Amino acid sequence: MRKTGWLHTGLAVTGMMTLAGCGQRDAVDTVGNWYHQYQGGAIAxxxxxxxxxxDPYPHVGLTPTNAVDLPSPQARQALTDRLVMQRNYGQRLAVADGSLAIETPPPPPRPKTTGDTDGSGSSMSVVAAGQHDGQSGRGQSGRGQSGPDQNGQGSGGGRAPGGNAASGGADASVVAQQGTQDRAQDTALxxxxxxxxxxxxxGELPQIPPLPPEAPGFPGFSIPRDASLPDPVRPAYDLSxxxxxxxxxxxxxxxxxxGQDGAFGAALRGRGPHDPVYVRGFGExxxxxxxxxxxGLRLGLLRARVVAQSLILHGVPADSLRLSAAPLGRGARIDLKPY
Structure with missing residues (x-):
């Protein structure tokens, strides 16, 4: 009975909260409100x-009926032409520059240590100062170890090669570290x-930042202070x-x-029964x-051929078609004037 009572109480509270929440908000807003209350703070x-x-929805007849103040058709056409020229110039400039892939520079040469002969990791015995080859070093070290000194220990002849090798290794590491620092300084920005x-x-006015440094002066040349130099000469690209x-x-x-059937109809509008139709494909x-x-020429010819097949289906005779291709451009063009 106790569990059943708690269950009925919980269902009743949940139903009341649901009805209270649905009075102004839908189920999604109600769940979001619960989550915000769980988070607490200002969001709750x-x-x-x-x-x-x-408020009730407005009537359709109350919407504004005044014409929108837009630029003139001539101004809009001029803006469109300017944007077309900028787009074409960017495309041709990107083609002229080519790919901008930066080649990875080769790794710096690995400094050879005293224990590495060919850089492959194979180590050989170190020839100390005063030694000619490995056999003489082994002979001297053998004599140094076999000949005891006055204190009953081996002579220092066996330790001399080791000391020289350690000093040589330290010098090589110092030289390699110095070379790495020099290369880092050369390549640092x-x-x-x-x-x-x-x-x-x-109560104070903001301070004006200092002006940029003046342009460098050269004898015989007068450079303005604001460096208002003329724009660089652009290549003579066909931007139309x-x-x-x-x-x-x-x-x-x-x-x-x-969805381009209307384009084919617009291209053939005004054509006579025996007028030729010029098709030009572009290869991008x-x-x-x-x-x-x-x-690009191969792709342009393929596109021109596909357009010619579609024109034949629209009633244009095959002997009236003139096909051509160009590597730079988008899609294909149809016109009654030659290219």
């Missing part, structure tokens, strides 16, 4: 509703200094789009994107190398 407080949340203005006190109706294709593919190359130019 009840927020006021948005302005006009409970200069320090970047930033101007941090002092804090502004109440080819004339004709654009037919879009997939990326590096000869498959026409769907990314470099001026001859191999990529040839690949």
């Amino acid at each position: 407080q009840q927020r006021p509703p948005a302005p006009g949340a409970h 200069p320090a970047v200094t930033r101007f941090t203005p002092p804090p502004i006190k109440p 789009d080819p004339h004709g109706t654009l037919i879009r294709f997939g990326q590096a593919s000869d498959q026409i994107q769907p 190359i990314t470099s001026f190398r001859p191999s990529e130019q040839a690949a």
